[in-house]
Every structure is written in C-alpha cells, then in structure tokens.
Amino acid sequence: xxxxxxxxxxxxxxxxxxxxxxxxxxxxxxxxxxxxxxxxxxxxxxxxxxxxxxxxxxxxxxxxxxxxxxxxxxxxxxxxxxxxxxxxxxxxxxxxxxxxxxxxxxx
Numbered sequence: 001x002x003x004x005x006x007x008x009x010x011x012x013x014x015x016x017x018x019x020x021x022x023x024x025x026x027x028x029x030x031x032x033x034x035x036x037x038x039x040x041x042x043x044x045x046x047x048x049x050x051x052x053x054x055x056x057x058x059x060x061x062x063x064x065x066x067x068x069x070x071x072x073x074x075x076x077x078x079x080x081x082x083x084x085x086x087x088x089x090x091x092x093x094x095x096x097x098x099x100x101x102x103x104x105x106x107x
Contacts, residue, residue, distance in 0.1 A: 003063040010054040017055040031103035034058040
C-alpha cells in the first residue's frame with residue numbers, strides 16, 4: 001500500500017481556504033481537504049508575537065505527491081511563509097487509504 005500523508009496548512013480566512021482546497025482537489029494533488037474554522041494561532045513573526053484567527057486545512061495525499069503539493073500550495077497561498085506540515089499516516093482503514101490513492105492517481 002502507498003504511503004499516505006496528512007498535510008496541515010493554515011490560511012487567514014474561509015474564502016482563502018475554500019479556494020486553495022478546491023484547487024488542490026481539482027488538480028488531484030489531494031484526495032480530501034477538511035476545513036476547521038476559527039483556529040486561534042499565536043506565533044512569532046518578524047520579531048513580535050502575533051495572534052490571529054485562522055482556518056486549518058487538513059489534507060490527505062500520497063507521499064509521492066508531497067513535493068508537487070508543497071510547490072502548488074506555495075504558488076497559491078497568500079502568506080509569505082505558509083505553514084505546510086506533513087505527517088505520515090501510520091495506520092488507517094485500508095479502503096479509505098486506497099481511496100486517497102485512487103482519487104489522486106489520474107493526474
């Protein structure tokens with residue numbers, strides 16, 4: 001079975017999340033994007049502590065597509081340095097994991 005990853009990306013508002021998520025699904029770089037609204041982020045940026053409301057995008061994709069996915073997110077994302085963090089899925093329902101592969105294989 002192919003290695004599958006969960007990729008986390010934050011955006012500043014739901015419209016940006018919807019546009020980014022839809023583009024990545026339509027381009028078959030990810031099988032699915034879940035949007036979690038109203039995430040509160042506290043972080044260092046340019047020598048100061050910032051606090052913002054963001055939307056968290058949770059994406060599922062084969063690891064083999066990660067480099068292309070990261071590149072496309074950087075092209076489409078409005079942030080200067082977007083959060084793009086990927087974690088391997090260690091276990092999962094085989095039917096679901098196969099669906100992730102099938103949903104991204106016709107690129």
